[in-house]
Amino acid sequence: MRTVKECLVLLFFVLTLMLLGGCTGGGNNSGTQVLPMQGPSPAALTGLLPSEIAADNKPIVLGFSQLGSESTWREANTASIREAAGEAGITLLLKNAEQDQQQQFEAIRSFIRSGVDVIAIAPVVQTGWEPILLEIKQAGIPVIILDRSVNVPDSSLYVTFIGSDFYEEGVKAAKYVRDKMRHHNGEIRIAELQGTVGSTPSIDRGRGFRKLIADQPNLRITLSAPADFTRSGGHEVMKTFLQQPKEQWPRVLYSHNDDMAIGAVEAIKEAGLVPGEDIIIVSVDGTRRAFEKMVAGSINAVVECNPLLGPLLMQAVKEIMAGRTLPKRMVTPEDIYTQELAAIEINNRKY
Secondary structure, X not given: XXXXXXXXXXXHHHHHHXXXXXXXXXXXXXXXXXXXXXXXXXXXXXXXXXXHHHHHOOOOEEEEEEOOOOOHHHXXXXXXXHHHHHHHOOEEEEEEOOOOHHHHHHHHHHHHHHOOOEEEEOOOXXXXXHHHHHHHHXXXXXXXXXXXXXXXXXXXXXXXXXXXXXXXXXXXXXXXXXXXXXOXXXXXXXXXXXXXXXXXXXHHHHHHHHHHHOOOOOXXXXXXXXXXXXXXXXXXXXXXXXXXXXXXXXXXXXXXXXXXXXXXXXXXXXXOOOEOOOEEEXXXXXXXXXXXXXXXXXXXXXXXXXXXXXXXXXXXXXXXXXXXXXXXXXXOOOOEEEHHHHHHHXXXXXX
């Protein structure tokens, strides 16, 4: 009789043969049988439900409230954001407020209802934002302010503000005027075309310009009015300025954007004057149309304000979704261009 030990060895041997036969699928199979691996699922490993894992693979959804389409600059800004979102694989929900803050509020509430991942806002004006930003915060959605700032006591209501330094743009424009007119004697009357009343660029471009000419008694703003950042507005307001007696006509025009400056050029020509000579013109934006006017001699200088914020916005969205910290203020690098540089630079204008 076999011992218990011998019986166990024989049983082990038989079982081994049976397992080997199972792995090869038997002598009559043409190929190896591959069995599905058994083990913990990805959901078990991560502690997430399968639906939550699927959600992680969905594209980021960005709700963007654009303030309007009032200018060439704004059109380029919108195009940049659309293009950058596509390149980044971010789903963009864009609503245009057409210069109406209440429409912006309605758009933002629709973003909240849709459950977007991030909300970006280019505000029409600075004030009146605290209640709607609180609604967004309560919904747990991070906010990026783009182009124009908001005036709220609690800066934690938004993650970051991406845009130009409008105050510095006004300073650059004033520096140009001071230098250009340094050899002129007597009072130099300056006309100012303001943008949308209450908007950040109009407020800060005005402040920066005034600050720098404050110690120049011969430089004086004698005419100033809003023209809403539009070409038609610039034309109409400049016509009104030139309806004053000739001795009150401005020697310099400072326009808060290119579209208003281009409209003013038309009005100046209609009055029988030569823009760029009879009236020195400095503007802000840096659009191709303004560069064309500089090449033609009608505008003397343009302070750059870069509208191509799309790539920077999409990068900020991705950083937020990755849980990284962003600086509270992100400023785009910009320059000033004169007639002498316009012909060289014009082909580099993307807007």
